[in-house]
Amino acid sequence: MNLLIRSAKIIYPNSPYHNQVSDILIEDGIITSIEKDISADYESFDAAGSMLMPGFFDLNCNIGELGNETKEDLQTGTSAAAAGGFTGLALMPNTQSPVHSKAEVEYLVNKSKGNLVDVLPLGTISNKREGKDMAELYDMYRSGAIAFTDGNRPVQDAGLMERAMLYTKGFNALIFSYPEDTAIAGKAQVNEGEVSTQLGMKGIPALAEELMVARDLYLAEYTNSPVHFSTISTKRSVQLIREAKKNGIKVTCDVAAHHLVVTDNELNSFDSLYKVKPPLRTRQDVDALIDGLNDGTIDAIVSQHTPHEVEYKDVEFEIASFGIIGLQTAFSLALKAGLTPELIAEKLSVNPRKILGLGPVKLEVGAKANFVLVDPNISWDYAKTTNFSKSENSPYIGQTLNGKVLLTINNNQQFKNTSK
Known part of the structure; x- marks a missing residue:
């Protein structure tokens, strides 16, 4: 998986990049660059206004x-x-x-x-x-x-x-x-x-x-x-x-x-x-x-x-x-x-x-990409069509919720949320 994430606000507690807005380049599931402006001939994701968290x-x-x-x-x-x-x-x-x-x-x-x-x-x-x-x-x-x-x-x-x-x-x-x-x-x-x-x-x-x-x-x-x-x-x-x-x-x-x-x-x-x-x-x-x-x-x-x-x-x-x-x-x-x-x-x-005594998720060059991109200002409709569970026992199905998960990345794989 190769991906360039542009202009994400980084919310990583205890990270030197915390609260910075940066581009992040991922190649084969590994973070290879974290800079203000990266040029790369890969698929890109515009993350302006979004937050990147572990x-x-x-x-x-x-x-x-x-x-x-x-x-x-x-x-x-x-x-x-x-x-x-x-x-x-x-x-x-x-x-x-x-x-x-x-x-x-x-x-x-x-x-x-x-x-x-x-x-x-x-x-x-x-x-x-x-x-x-x-x-x-x-x-x-x-x-x-x-x-x-x-x-x-x-x-x-x-x-x-x-x-x-x-x-x-x-x-x-x-x-x-x-x-x-x-x-x-x-x-x-x-x-x-x-x-x-x-x-x-x-x-x-x-x-x-x-x-x-x-x-x-x-x-x-x-x-x-x-x-x-x-x-x-x-x-x-x-x-x-x-x-x-x-x-x-x-x-x-x-x-x-x-x-x-x-x-x-x-x-x-x-x-x-x-x-x-x-x-x-x-x-x-x-x-x-x-x-x-x-x-x-x-x-x-x-x-x-x-x-x-x-x-x-x-x-x-x-x-x-x-x-x-x-x-x-x-x-x-x-x-x-x-x-x-x-x-x-x-x-x-x-x-x-x-x-659980697991190692922390790191945001640094050479680390495995393991993070979620969210936008707290975007609303989304939680409906049967946007529910990925086999079950539907949630009081929130049928409601509009604030705070959308846009992208989830781990293990050289990505989930991109295209629902509205």
């Missing part, structure tokens, strides 16, 4: 393969990722069967080779995600799993979580915690509060999340091991993690993009497309999440891409499945939340790779 990396992506390919397969999932500006995905192990041994890890690693999007499987903490016995963590690590989580099933057994933290510490792997105390959350569907009372529905208290955050912070401190919290959603969770960081506990966390812009007030219409877990919270929680991003308490933004067939969502709210697709909307929602381009680059590109 390719986004998603720490929380669900793809049905293995076993649930009717929801999403690797081809459609990575296509949606590229359309959303993602050049890397950490795949949750919520598949059938779960990614709980080296066989599943090796299948996903081999199946995704040669893709524009780098795919990194996450292995389960427990065998079959049952929360009882520890899975084959080291075997999975050697096969390519660099972190471990039971996905959307919290590890209720504190002893199991402690052993997993201690064990993975020996080979520098990372444990992801999905913080929910199921004994407190029960089978409720929405956030506990005024809206749940008005709707006449049993709510999930913020306490269900916060108890598990507190527990796993204690375990991380006791074992002197790192822990990463997936999709925190409450004000108190932000406060707990902020204090833990001040006290030197090795903790990182992320937030789903939709939790930054939508509150539980959207549920008054009983629209099952807004049924997610953790549930949509209050405006006070949303404001605390945004504050946490701005002050560094929250390290990353994730899509929490969770595809479903129509029969799992186009049903009564109480029996609908949790989750929405989010790979193509994460950047637009981050903009809608009022985040600056610099902060978006940090939370969607730089920090996710840092959390």
